C-alpha cells in the first residue's frame with residue numbers, strides 16, 4: 487500500500503491488554519485513528535468502550551501493549567516486564583492534547599459557569615485570567631450559552647450543564663476530544679440540543695473526535711467511521727454505510743438489531 491497519504495495517526499493502540507482482577511476488559515486491542523477523523527465507538531455495555539477512553543485520558547493504565555498520541559508514547563508496557571518510567575513532564579505534555587466529556591457532567595457545583603471553564607486554563611495551562619475569560623466566552627457562544635456565564639450549575643438544565651462541560655473541555659484547546667455517552671443521562675429533548683452542538687463541532691473543527699454512543703442514528707450522521715466492539719475486541723469497523731447497511735459479522739447484525747429495536 488502506498489503511504490503517500492498516510493498521516494501520523496492521532497490515536498494509536500497496539501496490542502493493548504487491560505484486566506480488572508480476573509476480568510479481561512481489553513484483549514490485544516489494535517486500532518488507529520487518523521487526525522481530524524470523527525469516529526463512533528459502539529458496542530454492548532461492558533465491552534470496554536469507556537476503558538479505552540479512560541486510558542487515553544490517563545485515568546487508567548494498561549497491562550501490556552502500547553498507546554500513542556500523535557505517534558508519541560503515552561504508555562508502553564512489555565508483558566512480564568516492569569512498566570518503564572515515563573517522565574511526568576512527557577506524559578502531561580501528551581495528556582494535554584486530549585480532552586474528555588463524561589456522561590455525568592462533573593461540573594464544579596460551587597463555581598459559576600465562567601469559573602468552571604477558566605479554572606483549568608488558568609491553573610493548569612497558566613494562561614492569564616483575562617485571556618481565559620475571553621476564550622471561555624467564545625466557547626460558551628459556540629455551545630449557545632453565553633447568557634449563562636454567571637449562572638451556577640444548579641441553575642442549569644442537564645442539557646445546559648453538558649454544554650458547559652463541552653465548553654470547559656474545549657477551553658483547554660485539545661487536539662483530540664473524547665465523548666463518553668454524553669447524552670445518556672438526558673431527556674430526549676435535552677439530548678437533542680447537546681447532539682446539535684456536537685454535530686456542529688464535528689463539522690467545523692479539525693479536532694480528532696472519538697465518541698461512545700448508544701444512539702445509532704447520531705453515530706451514523708456524526709461519524710465518518712464506526713468501530714463496533716464486543717468483549718474487549720474490535721469485531722468490525724468501517725464507514726457508517728458499511729456498518730449500518732451491510733455489516734459483515736453476525737455479531738454486529740445482532741447488536742444493531744437489539745439496539746434499534748430498543749429505540
Ligand SMILES: Nc1ncnc2c1ncn2[C@@H]1O[C@H](COP(=O)(O)OP(=O)(O)O)[C@@H](O)[C@H]1O
Pocket residue numbers: 506509511529530531532533534535536537538
Ligand atoms: N475500575 C474498575 N474496576 C473493576 N471493573 C471495572 C472497572 N472499570 C470497568 N470495569 C469493568 O470492565 C468492563 C468494561 O467496562 P467499560 O469499559 O466501562 O465498558 P463499556 O463502557 O463498554 O460499557 C465491565 O465489565 C466493567 O464492569
Ligand SMILES: [Mg+2]
Pocket residue numbers: 535536537666
Ligand atoms: Mg461505558
